[in-house]
């Protein structure tokens with residue numbers, strides 16, 4: 810079976826640069842000129858020509874709106890995952906009087922920290 814590699818367009822609207830790369834969230838890619846994180850535009854949006862002021866202004870507005878929406882979605886999803894993880898952790902902690910689940914608990918704590926870091930970046 811062949812894995813389909815999903816390429817996305819990443820942009821920095823401040824520098825008017827775009828590049829294609831494999832899609833991933835959260836993205837670690839940074840702009841080569843200003844070092845700010847690149848924004849994952851998805852695969853359908855067209856990149857304006859470098860001199861197209863109106864095109865880039867519109868794109869910057871779209872990205873600004875998307876950033877807010879995306880952060881909100883990430884927080885909601887993060888809240889759901891944490892609620893579920895916390896129930897699991899609490900149950901295991903109750904069963905852990907003899908230390909039998911220490912390893913499993915340690916993994917859950919690690920996972921919880923990762924969820925917080927990925928979904929609530931401003932609190933990290």
Ligand SMILES: [Zn+2]
Nearest residue numbers: 821824840843
């Ligand atoms: Zn930049």
